[in-house]
Amino acid sequence: MVKTERMQADEVEPTPGNAWMIGAVAWFVPGLGHALQKRWIRAALMGGAVWLSFFIGLQMGGHMFDLSASEGSSTLLQVPPMIANIGTGALYIVSWLLGIGFADDPVQAARATYEYGNTFLLIAGLLNYLTMLDAFDIAAGRKP
Amino acid sequence: MCLFAVIAAVVFGAMAKEDNRERWLYGLKVFAEFIVIGLALGWLLYFIPW
Numbered sequence: 001m002v003k004t005e006r007m008q009a010d011e012v013e014p015t016p017g018n019a020w021m022i023g024a025v026a027w028f029v030p031g032l033g034h035a036l037q038k039r040w041i042r043a044a045l046m047g048g049a050v051w052l053s054f055f056i057g058l059q060m061g062g063h064m065f066d067l068s069a070s071e072g073s074s075t076l077l078q079v080p081p082m083i084a085n086i087g088t089g090a091l092y093i094v095s096w097l098l099g100i101g102f103a104d105d106p107v108q109a110a111r112a113t114y115e116y117g118n119t120f121l122l123i124a125g126l127l128n129y130l131t132m133l134d135a136f137d138i139a140a141g142r143k144p
Numbered sequence: 145m146c147l148f149a150v151i152a153a154v155v156f157g158a159m160a161k162e163d164n165r166e167r168w169l170y171g172l173k174v175f176a177e178f179i180v181i182g183l184a185l186g187w188l189l190y191f192i193p194w
């Protein structure tokens with residue numbers, strides 16, 4: 001029994017160090033994780049989808065979330081959508097630093113496309129998490 | 145909704161399956177599911193007054 005478990009443990013190959021690096025890069029710049037592995041089509045399709053979704057979201061007047069509680073809501077409620085938004089990596093960080101897409105503007109919130117924009121921004125982050133995992137799996141040799 | 149479905153279907157299709165034909169089919173299936181379910185939910189909610 002112990003011997004069988006030990007044999008199974010021996011069969012598990014360790015994750016190569018560069019896979020973690022690729023994963024981090026894939027999160028930070030959508031599509032770059034695949035591009036570094038010369039998966040150009042995947043990089044264009046998956047990374048392109050994330051970038052497109054993000055900019056469509058901003059164009060529609062969407063709002064990104066951070067820990068600053070807006071009027072009538074608690075900070076804790078901001079955490080789940082913030083985690084989704086953070087998935088866009090550098091796009092989120094740069095927008096946060098420049099103050100783009102974070103303002104609580106009633107005029108912006110009154111736009112018909114405001115909620116659609118929010119959804120596109122959330123989806124951009126969530127899709128980039130999937131893209132990141134795909135790039136990691138390829139780098140780790142778990143996926144062709 | 146169509147734009148959203150296209151973007152999600154591209155990522156799902158690119159990630160899944162082994163060969164290109166299966167990826168295309170899976171992407172189209174995901175796209176169709178988003179559209180059909182979106183329209184169905186839209187009509188369902190249209191008849192619910194609250």
